[in-house]
Amino acid sequence: xAKTTQPTSMDxxxxxxxxxxxxxxxxxxxxxxxWYRQIHSQGPQYIIHGLKNNETNEMASLIITEDRKSSTLIxxxxxxxxxxxxxxxxxxAGGSEKLVFGKGMKLTVNP
Amino acid sequence: xxxxxxxxxxxxxxxxxxxxLSCSPISGHRSxxxxxxxxxxxxxxxxxxxxxTQRNKGNFPGRFSGRQFSNSRSEMNVSTLELGDSALxxxxxxxxxxxxxxxxGTRLTVT
Numbered sequence: 001x002a003k004t005t006q007p008t009s010m011d012x013x014x015x016x017x018x019x020x021x022x023x024x025x026x027x028x029x030x031x032x033x034x035w036y037r038q039i040h041s042q043g044p045q046y047i048i049h050g051l052k053n054n055e056t057n058e059m060a061s062l063i064i065t066e067d068r069k070s071s072t073l074i075x076x077x078x079x080x081x082x083x084x085x086x087x088x089x090x091x092x093a094g095g096s097e098k099l100v101f102g103k104g105m106k107l108t109v110n111p
Numbered sequence: 112x113x114x115x116x117x118x119x120x121x122x123x124x125x126x127x128x129x130x131x132l133s134c135s136p137i138s139g140h141r142s143x144x145x146x147x148x149x150x151x152x153x154x155x156x157x158x159x160x161x162x163x164t165q166r167n168k169g170n171f172p173g174r175f176s177g178r179q180f181s182n183s184r185s186e187m188n189v190s191t192l193e194l195g196d197s198a199l200x201x202x203x204x205x206x207x208x209x210x211x212x213x214x215x216g217t218r219l220t221v222t
Contacts, residue, residue, distance in 0.1 A: 034210065043115075043201050043213030044154070087154075093209055098144065098167055101154035 002102030003027065004088045009106040012082075018075040018107060022088030025069045032093045033064060035073045037084040038104070044087065047073065051093075078109045113138065115204050115214035123220045129190040132217045136183050136204030142166075143185040144211060145177060148199040157200075160185055189219075197221045 005023040012018040024033065034049040048055055048062045050071075055062045061074040075082055085104040091097050116135045124130050136143050144167075145157040156169040160179035177187040183204075189196055197220050203211035 041199070041216075041218075043203075043216050046210045046212055049210060098156040098159060098169065099146075099154075099203075099211060100156070101146075103153060 002100050003031075003090045004102055006086070006088050006102065006105040008103070009108070011108050011110055012075075012078045014080060014109050014111050015077055018078040018082065018109070020073040020075075020086050020088075020105060020107060021070065022073070023070045024088070024090045027068050027090050028092075030092050031090045033062065033068075033071045034089045034091060034099070035060070035062065036087045036089065036099075036101075037082075037107075038087070039081075039084045044101075047086075049093070078107075080109050080111065083107060083109045115202055115212055117200075117202050117214040117217050119217060120215065121218045121220075123222060124192050125222055126192055126194060128192050129188060130192060130219060131186055131188045132200055132202075132219075134185045134187075134202030134204075134214060136185070136202075137206075137212055140204035140206050140212075141183050142205045142207070142211075143179055143183065144203045144205075145185070145187050146201040146203065146213075147171075148201060148216070149195075149197070154201070157187065192221045194221050 035047040036044040038044045050062045064071045087104040142161045144159040148154045159167040179185045199216045201216045203213045205211040
């Protein structure tokens with residue numbers, strides 16, 4: 001079973017920041033928070049991951065709360081191409097632990 | 112670097128037949144994982160290979176099998192196809208089990 005909880009869906013206006021929340025209250029000390037997204041009928045796309053510090057890359061920023069029980073993925077300037085299902089996943093990095101995908105959250109970016 | 116490639120992209124088979132799907136990972140990646148995606152069950156882990164050895168296996172019947180070659184390319188095989196095997200089959204590769212990069216998938220239809 002997925003160890004994370006996400007809203008079912010969210011809307012965002014084009015050009016605005018999209019803040020996607022995720023709860024992972026049972027996260028273990030050695031588990032990372034990963035974010036993937038899947039645009040319709042394509043393979044999932046890796047976005048970002050982090051352990052406890054905030055992370056930023058060319059796609060997004062990841063803010064993890066100090067107690068690590070929740071996190072927020074931020075898309076700073078959402079575009080129509082960011083419309084997708086976003087998955088928040090916790091897992092141990094490295095080794096053979098599989099990715100457990102929940103139902104994810106559908107983000108719709110509106111013009 | 113070229114991304115993960117999967118062949119074929121689309122496939123139609125009849126119940127009872129068998130099928131082999133192929134995956135070429137990103138150059139330098141030694142871990143290859145396979146996932147099945149259906150509307151009802153979502154994304155589910157099938158198995159993972161690292162250096163030609165299966166390291167992890169999901170909860171699928173023995174009709175689903177896979178292997179990895181010395182060049183890290185992987186194949187998965189489904190024997191005695193059932194209607195319920197119709198799905199998008201996704202392959203993902205990673206370097207040492209870090210973030211996984213997915214291919215575009217093979218859409219299998221069983222009639």
